[in-house]
Amino acid sequence: MSMQPQSPWPEISFQDRMATARFDVGERAHIVVDGKACADCSTKACVVACPANLFVPTSDGGIVFNYEQCFECGTCYLVCNHEGAITWTYPDGGHGVVFRRT
């Protein structure tokens, strides 16, 4: 990662960053991505915009998506320019991200 200016302290890995947030993962995938639709997409805005980095491009031009560490923000379906590629719902009651109390 080229970073100008350089960070004066080591940045934590993305995995460790996500490990700071709590997720009570439900059995049902609340977001479903149609990988075939993604293969035709040249922009793949979800890849850069998702704050949880859940959209990973594959070598054959598609997208692999994992719903488990989702903040449920809605960024992906809003930036997606391919209607129907992302089916977005809330997780089942009680599941998903749980922000911390003190």
Add this chain to the structure above:
Amino acid sequence: MAEAPDVDVVVVGAGPAGSCAAITLARAGLSVVLLERGPFPGSKNMYGGVVYPRILDGIIPNWWEEAPVQRWVTRRSTMLLTPTQALTVDFRSDAWGAPPYNGATAYRPDFDHWLAGHATAAGAQLLCSTTVTGLLRDASGKVTGVRTDRPDGDLTARLVIACDGVNSFLAKEAGLHGPVDAANYTLGVKETIALPKDVIDDRFGVRGREGVDVEILGGTSDVSGGGFLYTNLDTIAVGVVLKLPKLAAQQRRPEEIIARLKAHSAIAPFVEGGEIKEYSAHLIPEAGLSMMPKLAGDGLLVAGDAAAMCLAAGIWLEGVNFAMASGMYAGQAAVEAIGRGDTSLAGLAGYERRLADTFVLKDHRKLRRAPKLVLSDRVQHLYPQFVANVVEGMFRVENPAPKPGLRRIVMRERKAAGLRIRDLAKDAIDGARTFG
């Protein structure tokens, strides 16, 4: 209505809007179910800042004696950043450190949980871990309740108040929103960073429960938006707010944009050495009045973020207060409508009237041009550099050359920034109209 509904009112979402609606309804003696999809109220909620609590005075007298506040904001800074410069306007008021207080930092899971407790204390029934999956409607299209993901999860009511947040699928399902445009939204990403309280006190120049809110323009790389930095008791929060289409059109990820902000010479001394306690993200309905849905339908009211009531007007960044107030006014209008036996769109007209008579819509109308101006390319990408260079020119001592004079510096830097006089004049007039 053929059958009596299960309850008088279903409120969807136990955030600040939903809880204030439920408090108002329950205190008026109506039966209320408050639905929350998270395991507890506030569990899905984060924000970039400050609760402005004046509206709470009328809901919970002396709320400051019990509210789970982190710090009282007594210092408010506005910072202009370029990659190598910073200009800060810093204001401090001792009055804001004493009752009734002007603003507070708080963890939303704490604050929202506390506020929902007042709804249940007033008699509302709080059902957590319950996701609403759609609206129930009668043959005429009037909303008659909600469908939830609980077994036998239909719940009928005389009225539904949708406080279901920025994505508001209920308001969309009811057809109250126009076409959804990503340009109306920003993504907020935040790091909560642990530091000892005395270190925070020293770095930010505060004592006791005094706190600081720093709003930042120009620290978001090529993406339009803004940054923020504020103090909790023993953590600080640093983050950025990013305009979605701009974020999507470049290659830097949100956490990299935070990292660059944190590495800035004006920010690093505040945040260094701390460990990230929580990384979080949330959408913000940024565009104000221009994106607001219709606020009511037959049997339905919409409040808070679901009604796009965040005020993102550059120097004013507010949301929780708009949510609490719109929820309270929705509750009042619902009490009135149910008392008259008319929860149709016409019967619910008291809601919009209350909003129009108070800061909720008055502020949004007054500042309706602000979101667009603040996120415009010149304000985002040209003016911070221009202003910082003018100030640097003023304070740089170039002996033996004499001081050039402010006028010459402004003209020189205007040319260097590629700013046309015509655009400067236009934006000055725009700014005066927007904030005047």
